[in-house]
Amino acid sequence: xxxxxxxxxxxxxxxxxxxxxxxxxxxxxxxxxxxxxxxxxxxxxxxxxxxxxxxxxxxxxxxxxxxxxxxxxxxxxxxxxxxxxxxxxxxxxxxxxxxxxxxxxxxxxxxxxxxxxxxxxxxxxxxxxxxxxxxxxxxxxxxxxxxxxxxxxxxxxxxxxxxxxxxxxxxxxxxxxxxxxxxxxxxxxxxxxxxxxxxxxxxxxxxxxxxxxxxxxxxxxxxxxxxxxxxxxxxxxxxxxxxxxxxxxxxxxxxxxxxxxxxxxxxxxxxxxxxxxxxxxxxxxxxxxxxxxxxxxxxxxxxxxxxxxxxxxxxxxxxxxxxxxxxxxxxxxxxxxxxxxxxxxxxxxxxxxxxxxxxxxxxxxxxxxxxxxxxxxx
Ligand code: T4K
Numbered sequence: 001x002x003x004x005x006x007x008x009x010x011x012x013x014x015x016x017x018x019x020x021x022x023x024x025x026x027x028x029x030x031x032x033x034x035x036x037x038x039x040x041x042x043x044x045x046x047x048x049x050x051x052x053x054x055x056x057x058x059x060x061x062x063x064x065x066x067x068x069x070x071x072x073x074x075x076x077x078x079x080x081x082x083x084x085x086x087x088x089x090x091x092x093x094x095x096x097x098x099x100x101x102x103x104x105x106x107x108x109x110x111x112x113x114x115x116x117x118x119x120x121x122x123x124x125x126x127x128x129x130x131x132x133x134x135x136x137x138x139x140x141x142x143x144x145x146x147x148x149x150x151x152x153x154x155x156x157x158x159x160x161x162x163x164x165x166x167x168x169x170x171x172x173x174x175x176x177x178x179x180x181x182x183x184x185x186x187x188x189x190x191x192x193x194x195x196x197x198x199x200x201x202x203x204x205x206x207x208x209x210x211x212x213x214x215x216x217x218x219x220x221x222x223x224x225x226x227x228x229x230x231x232x233x234x235x236x237x238x239x240x241x242x243x244x245x246x247x248x249x250x251x252x253x254x255x256x257x258x259x260x261x262x263x264x265x266x267x268x269x270x271x272x273x274x275x276x277x278x279x280x281x282x283x284x285x286x287x288x289x290x291x292x293x294x295x296x297x298x299x300x301x302x303x304x305x306x307x308x309x310x311x312x313x314x315x316x317x318x319x320x321x322x323x324x325x326x327x328x329x330x331x332x333x334x335x336x337x338x339x340x341x342x343x344x345x346x347x348x349x350x351x352x353x354x355x356x357x358x359x360x361x362x363x364x365x366x367x368x369x370x371x372x373x374x375x376x377x378x
Contacts, residue, residue, distance in 0.1 A: 002368040005312040009361065013354045014186040015250050017242040025238045034234060037214075041237035048241055049197065053172045059198045059209040060237075064161050064183030066213070066230035067196030068094035071179050072129075074208040075155060079126035082154075084114040085322045086341040087133040091159045092323045095131065103127070104324050104334045107341045110275050112136065112289075112348075116144035118336060120152075129155035134163040134173060135319075136350075137286035138277065142168070142176045155179075164190040165247060167282035174199035184240060189250055189286050189354075192240030195232055246355075253355040254285030257362050261288055261351060264366040268373050270297025287318065291347045298376030301347050304369075311368045315352065320345040 016022075032040060042060060050056050061067035072081075072094055081095055085104040095102045105122045108115040114132040130149055132140045140158065149156040158176060160166075161183035166173040174180040184195030198209060208225075211218060216227030243250075265271045272291035277283040292301040299307065301317070308315055322338065322345045323329055352365060 002311060002364060002371050004310065005361070005364070007312070009313045009352050009357070009365065011314060011316040011318075011350055011352050012187050013356060014191055015189075015243055015246060015355050017239075017246065021242060022238065025242060026235075029234050029238065032234075036231055036233040038231065039234045039237070041234045041241065042232050045192075045232075045237040045241050048244060052244065053174055053199060055172075055174070055199060057200050057203045057206060059200075059206055059213070060232045061196035061198070061213055061230045062232050062236070063194045063230075064181055064185065064196035065090040065094060066228070067183075067198050068159060068181040069097050070209055070212045070228070070230055071157065071181060071198050071200075072098045072100065074205055074212055075129075075157075075179065077129045077155060077157075079128045080124060081129045081131050082114075082119055082122050082127060083131040084133050084135070084341070085324050085338050086112055086319055086344055087135060087159065087323060088161065088319060089323050089326060090161075091131065091133055092329060096328075100128075101126075102131075102329070102332065104332070104336060104338060104341075106336050106338045107135075107344065108141070109340050109344075111138035111140075112341075112344050113138060113140040114145065115340070116141050116148060119145070119148050122334075122336065123148075123152055123154075127152070127154060129157055131157045131159060133159040133161070134166065136274070136289055137162045137164075137166050137284045138275070139163070139166060139168050139173060139176075139281055146177065149177075157181075161185075161188070162286045163284065164188065164286075165251065165282075165284045169280045170282075172199075175201075178202070179205075184236075189254060189284055190243060190247060192232070192236040192243070195236050195240055196230075250355040251284055253357075254353055256359060257353050257357055258285045258288055260359055260362045261353075261366065264363065265290065265369065268297075268366075268370050269377075270294070270373060271369065285353065288351045288353045289318070289348045290351060291344070292349060293347070297373055299372065301349050303376075304372060305349055307372050308368065313352065313365060313368060315349050317345075317348065318350045320348075
């Protein structure tokens, strides 16, 4: 009979470098007395990421949401954009803040990413771009999306908030499409406390993004466009630089957790494991989403979510409710009934996964899930 965890087990916990190491780094910030506005650590961080992703077409921001908003503005995306309903609400908000109409199209059932087979039917004369999400770090069906984008002369933009360090056929995922946005929020496998990054194919955009994140300043007394304030600060850069050194360990630990979940939960009726990643994909183990088949499991996803709380296990229903069901988007009409996305939103539970979660605790979480399932059936 499993017992509740002594301390809460959350869906995620941020990786933190050793405190002494971070304190050592803070001394440099104190010596510089330079806290933000493209300081030396942000510049060093940008170089480190350029090396990591093998590109100079990269720009840092204070968070992923503003990075995406600025991307859309800098690329002058207007009118309608075809996008996924199955995402964190910030994806859609970034469109809304640019006065772009989101047109929701369903996801495919294998990896929950935008379904290319349904995109073309939603294209209108006002469509200017496709904004797809590598949800849970699962790569979108890029070849099919790129083909549609090319034939209809649309931009192809990726919200890669979950996809840091994912590679497709050996290449960083940020090389796909016209532009990708990455989130470095503390809840992500890789973080800079808060932070965001754009990588993009057209190097000419870098200047525009740099202006837009700094009020549009092009010099001390020259403002070339109405920008905003979306600059990363030195503390974020310090964290991002230090966490980068631990990335291989973070991903390796997550991989072990994912493998243990897979091996143990395969035997539990009603728990459908996340799909295996396609060949050629180096995955980052960002999330561990399981689908709950309530008939076989004996409880609904929501009942299980509640039941786990009694054991001090706090899973999340990423992504429920579906974005078009939020009050602020409910009035938007969309032709696609979003059947697959609705089913995913009703059935998926993301289980705890983070580098410091011990395998012993993972085994206990699995025991608890098995116990809840057996008790539900009796
Ligand atoms: N696009 C997509 C597809 C995204 O998923 C996101 C963000 C964005 C765009 C926007 O990027 P950012 O602007 O955020 O860079 C979290 C994150 O706040 C959000 O960044 C993330 N997606 C989303 C999926 O999840 P919440 O509301 O679930 O976070 P919260 O505070 O409930 O945290 C979840 C759990 O993490 C907590 O129960 C405990 C743990 N936690 C959290 C924090 C902040 C910690 O242990 N320590 C911490 O410092 O949204």
